[in-house]
Amino acid sequence: MAPVVAGRMEARADDAVVRARRAAELVPCEAAYFYLGQRPRNELAQQLGCKLTDSGHIEQDRRQRTSVEGVYAAGDIAPPDETVAVAIAQGQVAAITINRALYGPEQRP
Ligand SMILES: Cc1cc2nc3c(=O)[nH]c(=O)nc-3n(C[C@H](O)[C@H](O)[C@H](O)COP(=O)(O)OP(=O)(O)OC[C@H]3O[C@@H](n4cnc5c(N)ncnc54)[C@H](O)[C@@H]3O)c2cc1C
Numbered sequence: 001m002a003p004v005v006a007g008r009m010e011a012r013a014d015d016a017v018v019r020a021r022r023a024a025e026l027v028p029c030e031a032a033y034f035y036l037g038q039r040p041r042n043e044l045a046q047q048l049g050c051k052l053t054d055s056g057h058i059e060q061d062r063r064q065r066t067s068v069e070g071v072y073a074a075g076d077i078a079p080p081d082e083t084v085a086v087a088i089a090q091g092q093v094a095a096i097t098i099n100r101a102l103y104g105p106e107q108r109p
Pocket of ligand 1: 041075
């Protein structure tokens with residue numbers, strides 16, 4: 001069985017090898033799974049002055065409020081998880097929070 005390594009892939013016409021990270025060695029492999037990598041696109045949040053985490057995500061409280069009044073964060077830009085289910089849930093919480101901020105706590109969404 002081929003070893004499992006993380007590294008930079010070098011593809012050839014009918015073959016594939018992986019150059020293990022920080023190693024000169026080339027490792028032949030049967031399958032390669034891409035990790036594209038992600039980074040938060042936080043330029044707008046930075047412009048607005050939102051407090052960011054060390055990873056570049058927007059800090060928010062449990063009501064999706066950021067450090068800037070009137071600015072809310074939900075989804076991948078807001079920690080802790082990057083999944084559709086969490087993004088939807090955070091979006092709903094943000095919508096309820098915004099509704100209450102606009103119309104008062106008694107107002108139903
Ligand atoms: C390859 C891959 C596979 C995945 N597979 C799964 C999976 O199987 N299950 C799962 O639950 N999750 C999966 N995810 C994660 C999932 O896609 C995200 O959690 C989800 O899309 C987050 O939704 P979002 O609305 O926060 O962000 P996004 O869906 O990224 O939407 C953000 C939108 O904002 C736009 N945008 C960014 N900056 C600006 C700006 N300044 N002005 C205007 N528009 C802007 C972007 O173009 C984008 O359209 C996967 C992600 C990737 C990359």
